[in-house]
Amino acid sequence: VDFSVVIIGGGPAGATAGRLLASWGHSVLLIDSSDAVSARARGLAESLPPSARKVLAQTGLLDIVDGAGFCRSTGNTVCWESGAKRVERFQGAAGYQIFRPDFDRLLLAAARDAGVRVCQPAHVRDVERTAAHAVVRYGANDETAVARAGWVLDCSGRAGVIGRAWRTPGRRTYALVGEWISQRGWQMADATQTLVEAYADGWSWSIPSSPSVRHAGVMIDGISPGRDRRALADAYRLEIEKSAATSDALADATLTRVWACDASTYSSRRFGDRGALLVGDAGSFLDPLSSAGVKKALASAYLAAVVVNTALVHPRRTDTAIEFFSRWESGIAATHAARSREFAIEAAARYETPFWLRRAEPAGAHSLSAGRGAAVDVAAVQAALTRIRTAATLDLALDDEVRFERQPVIRGREIVVEDALIAPGPPGAGASTDATRFVDNVDVVALARLAGSHGSVPALFEAYCRDCGPAPLPAVLGGLSWLVAAGILRQRNAVPC
Ligand SMILES: Cc1cc2nc3c(=O)[nH]c(=O)nc-3n(C[C@H](O)[C@H](O)[C@H](O)COP(=O)(O)OP(=O)(O)OC[C@H]3O[C@@H](n4cnc5c(N)ncnc54)[C@H](O)[C@@H]3O)c2cc1C
Numbered sequence: 001v002d003f004s005v006v007i008i009g010g011g012p013a014g015a016t017a018g019r020l021l022a023s024w025g026h027s028v029l030l031i032d033s034s035d036a037v038s039a040r041a042r043g044l045a046e047s048l049p050p051s052a053r054k055v056l057a058q059t060g061l062l063d064i065v066d067g068a069g070f071c072r073s074t075g076n077t078v079c080w081e082s083g084a085k086r087v088e089r090f091q092g093a094a095g096y097q098i099f100r101p102d103f104d105r106l107l108l109a110a111a112r113d114a115g116v117r118v119c120q121p122a123h124v125r126d127v128e129r130t131a132a133h134a135v136v137r138y139g140a141n142d143e144t145a146v147a148r149a150g151w152v153l154d155c156s157g158r159a160g161v162i163g164r165a166w167r168t169p170g171r172r173t174y175a176l177v178g179e180w181i182s183q184r185g186w187q188m189a190d191a192t193q194t195l196v197e198a199y200a201d202g203w204s205w206s207i208p209s210s211p212s213v214r215h216a217g218v219m220i221d222g223i224s225p226g227r228d229r230r231a232l233a234d235a236y237r238l239e240i241e242k243s244a245a246t247s248d249a250l251a252d253a254t255l256t257r258v259w260a261c262d263a264s265t266y267s268s269r270r271f272g273d274r275g276a277l278l279v280g281d282a283g284s285f286l287d288p289l290s291s292a293g294v295k296k297a298l299a300s301a302y303l304a305a306v307v308v309n310t311a312l313v314h315p316r317r318t319d320t321a322i323e324f325f326s327r328w329e330s331g332i333a334a335t336h337a338a339r340s341r342e343f344a345i346e347a348a349a350r351y352e353t354p355f356w357l358r359r360a361e362p363a364g365a366h367s368l369s370a371g372r373g374a375a376v377d378v379a380a381v382q383a384a385l386t387r388i389r390t391a392a393t394l395d396l397a398l399d400d401e402v403r404f405e406r407q408p409v410i411r412g413r414e415i416v417v418e419d420a421l422i423a424p425g426p427p428g429a430g431a432s433t434d435a436t437r438f439v440d441n442v443d444v445v446a447l448a449r450l451a452g453s454h455g456s457v458p459a460l461f462e463a464y465c466r467d468c469g470p471a472p473l474p475a476v477l478g479g480l481s482w483l484v485a486a487g488i489l490r491q492r493n494a495v496p497c
Contacts, residue, residue, distance in 0.1 A: 003029045003117075005308055006136045006149040008124045008162075010034070012294050013280025014155030015107035015116075016059050016301035017308075022115040023060075024309050024413055029147050030111060031138045035121040036101070042259055043101035044177060044217075045209035047073065047194045050093040052295040059302050061110065068106055071097040071208050074190055079197040079245045081346040087189070097192070098294075099209040119145075124161050127152055127276075134275055150275065151308050155301070157281040163268055166278065170265030170337065171359060175288070176236040177217040177261065180206075182253035186214065194291065197245045198347040201355040203289065204243040206250070214253065216246055219263055219288070221355055233258045263288055265337070271329040272307070272322045279304040284333035287340040296332055303328055303410075310415040321415040324408040376423075380485035381478070388480055394460060396451045396489040399424050404445065409437040419445050423486045436486075442479030443468050444488075451480065451489055 005021055007014045010032030018030045056062040072094035078086045112118050122145075124138045134152040139145050154162040186208075188195060195206045206216035218239040236258045241247055267284040271277065280297030307325045311318040344359035388394070407420035420435035421444060437445055446468050447460075454460035461476050483489040 003027045003147060003149040004312060005029075005151045005153060006031065006134065006147050007116075007153045007155055008127075008136070009155035009157060009159075009280075009282070010108050010111075010118065010120060011104055011155060011157055011280065011297065012107055013157075013282070013297040013301045013304075014153070015104065015111040016061065016298050017153055017155060017279055017305045018116040018118075019061075019107070019111040019114045020059060020302065020305035020413075021308060022111065024305070026309070026312060028116045029149070030108075030116050030118045030120075031122050031124050031136070031147075032108070032118070032120040033123040034104075036105075039101045039104070042261070043099055045097060045099050045207040045213075045215040046103075046294060047207050047291040048096040048098060048294055049291055050090045050095050052096070052298070053093055055295060055298045055302060059298055061107065061298075064106060064110055065096065065103075068102070070099075070103070071192060071210060073097050073192045073194060073208075075193050077188060077190070077193045077195045077245075079195075080343070081198075081350055083244075083350065085245060087193070094192075095194075097194070097208050103294075124156070127162055129275055131274075150312070152276045153279050153304055153308070154276065154282040155279045158262065158285060160278070160282050162276055163278040163282040166268045166270050168267050168269055170267065170285075171287075172221070172264045173219050173262075174222060175217050175219055175261050175263040176232065176239060176258065177215055178233075178236055178240070178258045179256045180214045180216055180250050180253040181212055181256055182214070182250075183212055184252040186253070187248045187251050191249075195246060195249055196289070197243050198351065198356075199243045200351045201353050202239060202242070203347070204240065204246040205288070206246055214250070216240065216250060218243065229258075232260060265340070267330070267333040267337070271326040274318060274322070277304045277307060277322070277325060278329070283329050286333070286336040289340060289343060290336055292336065296336075300329065300332075306410055306413055306415060309413050313414065317415060317417075320408050320417060324415055376482055376486045381481045384484035385477060385481035388457065388477060388484070393455050394451065394457060395455065395492045396484070397492045398448060398452060399487055399490050402448070402488050405435050407435040407437065421445055421448060421488055423488055439479045439482045440475050442471060442475050444479050444483055447476065447479050448483050448488055451483065 004026040005028045007018045007030040010030050014030055018028045022028045053062060056065055074094060075087060075089035078088055122138050122140045124136055126137050128135045133148050133150050136147045137144055160167060197204050202218050202220040204218045206214050208214050220239060265285050265287055268278055271283045279300045286293050286296060303325055307321040310321040344356055348356035348360040401424040403422040404419040405422055406417050408415050409418050420437040422435050447464055450460060450463050454463055461473055464476055465471055
């Protein structure tokens, strides 16, 4: 059977990439090994931050997820560096507390509706790749089927059917997870929130999957007690007792089941080549402390779909598109590895234990450099925004050191090569190595070029919308503030902006 794309795995990454590619007119076969019963038995409650709404909207899934009735969360309750409880409330929209089997079923149904042929449960046994296509052997029980496709997306998560061979290991960590039921509520000020707590030799989290059910997990060193249920439950209870705030929250609840899973981090030496991409967890596994795994899987799926679509429609852009994908993936993995280390350094200041001291060490060879990017300090952007809002007029010009460079960028469902901005960089450090075309979906190259010839925000906004299409004013103001804070636009005279 011939398909444009074969997708291995039907988690968030596989279902989303498949749905997009099928809705863009490509023939897609998705093969997933999970069966409904065991998926529910090992299903986790997971947390999605409000910022995931953006990628859900971008992939056309926001209304579907909003309509599913998942628990919503107002923020996180955190006991970390000092041991005291701190509430981090989300600004604006609420986050989602999703029971993964329900979330995955929703996304897979959306993929089917878009025309993806879904084969489940079926296991991909091997993938044989030639220069022209890949041959995928898969099946259930003793039966084997064969599919041939120009592209294979490895969305098989930790299994990494293709990705395992390219993998670079990170920190070895085990998760023990328990399901708790309580009709009397939870000993927390706001039980919609995720509770996260560091303790001497691990950290714990708990997330509601419904008002009366919470999944509480611990992340520890070492190995799982295997299939010995009693040893597993004993080890789990021991860890939960070490985690004071989590123990308190669960005081009135009953533990109904315990299971273990590997939560070790890893990344990859490469994330794709001609005919294959590693998408979502198949390419890298972020520390679950970030609550960013699903969001990253969705974003990775979106980008993978754009790359494959570009390669199928414009084969000459294939290498550029793959390079773009790999840079993005390695940047995300490196950024999150650095962030995890910062959390570990904070915890190690309180608990000088091997668990935290090891995680606070500089990452080893597995970490990939994120590059010196055009990242701009949030406070500087905020200050620039305040100045722009209060200024009667604008008098901005491009900084002399700003360069434009031809770079791959995403335009709709394709990677194209267009001008991008290279920011001047801090004094003495030379220009940034990262080129930027869009900030919050605002075309900052177009905005920077227009800014010099428009003397007020309304005039600039009107010109931008005329040239680039309608955009929300706050996003355009955000883009303008970013250009000022990055030193790309400078004020020409004394007008304070
Ligand atoms: C303990 C723990 C807690 C977490 N908490 C959070 C959280 O709160 N928030 C968050 O955002 N993320 C969290 N994550 C991370 C999140 O679960 C992953 O990032 C996410 O599942 C990645 O999605 P994916 O589609 O890439 O992979 P997966 O969801 O792993 O999907 C892979 C699919 O591939 C299938 N498959 C595997 N091998 C084969 C094969 N040979 N043939 C066919 N199919 C195959 C599997 O059955 C599965 O359906 C957590 C992870 C762990 C371990």
